[in-house]
Amino acid sequence: MASEGNGRRSWSIIIAIVAPIAAFILLFILTCWLLKRGTRKYNATHGENGYDITTIESLKYHFTTIEAATDKFSDANKLGKGGFGEVYKGILPNKQEIAVKRLSRGSGQGTEEFENEVVLIAKLQHRNLVSVLGFCLERGEKILVYEYVPNKSLDYFIFDRAEEGQLDWSRRYKIIGRIARGILYLHEDSRLRIIHRDLKASNILLDGDMTPQISDFGMARIFGIDQTQGTTRKIVGTYGYMSPEYAMHGQFSMKSDVYSFGVLVLEIISGLRNRDFYETDGAEDLISYAWKLWKDERPLELLNPVLRNDYSRNEVTKCIQLGLLCVQEDPADRPTMVTIVLKLNRHSAKLPMPKQPAFVFDSRTDGRMPDKGLE
Structure with a gap:
């Protein structure tokens, strides 16, 4: 009887030891199977590059x-x-x-x-x-x-003499600020870092409330989070908006977009096209004309005459100063979009004095070799 009791205890001990081990092994096998099944399911709906095929x-x-x-x-x-x-x-x-x-x-x-x-x-x-x-x-x-955005593009409202009166200074100032926010989102606030590369008045669409929307990402380039500059051997862009380092050397960065934004700001203020500028007061383009007025302490003369009955002197002067800072020859001297948005939102924003800006007369719009991008 004692031997029989000892046998039962031995089996109980064996079962107590083996059962947890067996359960652990079964759980491990089940986990591996589920992981493998999940991987197969992921691969069935994703390409090798990791993008969701259903999304594509x-x-x-x-x-x-x-x-x-x-x-x-x-x-x-x-x-x-x-x-x-x-x-x-x-x-x-x-x-x-x-x-x-x-x-x-x-x-x-x-x-x-x-x-x-x-x-x-x-x-x-x-x-x-x-x-x-x-x-x-x-x-x-x-x-x-x-x-589809129902209203026309910004160039229609700032360059057409019959339509320019629809945008008073208050609306133009809001448009400048909202374009800046859109570019800031592309550069810093989205999960990506995107260089637009073709910012210009005709690529800013206005909705029914005259709210600007940046369009046409046909030339956009996506940067890595630590990437600050790219180079292309195919120079494509719009004459008058291209930064000098891009027009001359094919180098583009967030500061290239800042340069284009600066040109756009000066155009919104003046109602004059930079690339179709007729020589005025000895200046050969809008940038040099704005610089001459600034240097001569006559910046408000840049303002479109149709706006001069109702405008904020401080806002106009600040925008001209920002515009000139954006078109500095050295990209390092141009402000970031973060700085621009902050300055536009502050009434007493202190800005550095601009130096003589870059003047670009190179009218190339195509280069020698194709480049990778959404051209």
Whole structure:
């Protein structure tokens, strides 16, 4: 009987030891199986680069859909044309209005890289950016699809003598501030660091409330979080807005966008185009004209005469000073967009005195070799 009791105790001890070990082994096997299953599921819905294929697919438009929406890219639907493509208005079958940017052919960028950059840019959400809805990469085309903004672009309201009165100084000052916030978002506040590379009046759209929205990311470049500068051997851009280091050497950075913003600010204040400037007071372009007035202590003469009945002297002077600081020849002398937004939001902002700015007369709009980008 004692032997039988000892046997039962031995089995109890063995079971007590083996059971937890067996349970642990089973749990380990189950965990490995679930992880492997999850990896297979991830790979089934993600490409090798880690982007969600379902997201990419949701952004793809068939060429036939875009062709039908724009009535086969008819001239009646053409909204504009630039050095990098044409823009058309379109209406999708669900009655949604879209803007279609048909990029010029010849970009050296591969299909996968184009897809990846569009997917990233499409995730940007800011009230002062036009939303990218998708893209098309069929029949050798590179097409970007944007939300449609009902009003025309900023250049229509600041350069057209019949329309310039619609934007008084108060509205122009708000537009300058909101454009600055949009650029700041691209440079610092989104999960990415994006250099627009083609900031100009015709790429600023105004909605029904005259709120500006930055559009046309056809040339945008995405930087790594620690990257500060890029170089291209294909110089593409709009004469009059290109920074000297980009126009001459193909170097671009956040400070290149700052330069373009500075030109844009001076244009909004004066109603004069930098690139089509007619010699005035011995100046050969708008930047040199603004600098001459500043140096002669006559900055307010830059203000468009249509605005002179109702404006803030301090705001106009501050914007002219900021504009001149943005177009300094040395990128290091230009303020960051963080500084610009802060100064615009403060009534008593102290700014450094600008030095003689850069004057760029190089009218090249194309270079020798294709570059990787959304050209």
